[in-house]
Amino acid sequence: MSRQSGEVILDLKNVSLSFGGVKALTDISFDVREHEIRAIIGPNGAGKSSMLNVINGVYRPQEGEIILRGQHFSRMNPYKAARAGISRTFQNIALFKGMNVIDNLMTGRNLKIRSNLIQQAFWWGAGAARGTSAPCQG
Ligand SMILES: Nc1ncnc2c1ncn2[C@@H]1O[C@H](COP(=O)(O)OP(=O)(O)OP(=O)(O)O)[C@@H](O)[C@H]1O
Ligand SMILES: [Mg+2]
Structure with a gap:
């Protein structure tokens, strides 16, 4: 199926996140279209969990923005993400x-x-x- 078939639901543009001197994410951009399943892969410490935490508003990136169904968020909040229909599971069960x-x-x-x-x-x-x-x- 062509990647161009569905409309873009989630669009991340130039997201960068660092913790002090540790650059967890540097200038990351990608989008997710309707009916699409996308995965983030990478070695330990690559920034996968940090990326999900940015999408959910647990971490706030220093740069970049998140566009969800046309709505722009430079800072996503967990409750806004949940209300907008974004859900997630966690790597460590608590x-x-x-x-x-x-x-x-x-x-x-x-x-x-x-x-x-x-x-x-x-x-x-x-x-x-x-x-x-x-x-x-x-
Ligand atoms: N809350 C935090 N405070 C400081 N540094 C952090 C924090 N969260 C993540 N990091 C750092 O950001 C980098 C990316 O970590 P992250 O947990 O996102 O990687 P990951 O790809 O999910 O790794 P893993 O495969 O081990 O789950 C690592 O260098 C990590 O030490
Ligand atoms: Mg992780």
């Missing part, structure tokens, strides 16, 4: 201790949950559908 499996999974649905704090605290109304079991002990 679970919330003291929360059971379902509640850990439900944290990934946070944006979709329509109940408020009171409803969730009392498992009432929309909050009752939030989980099915009590938090695990130990």
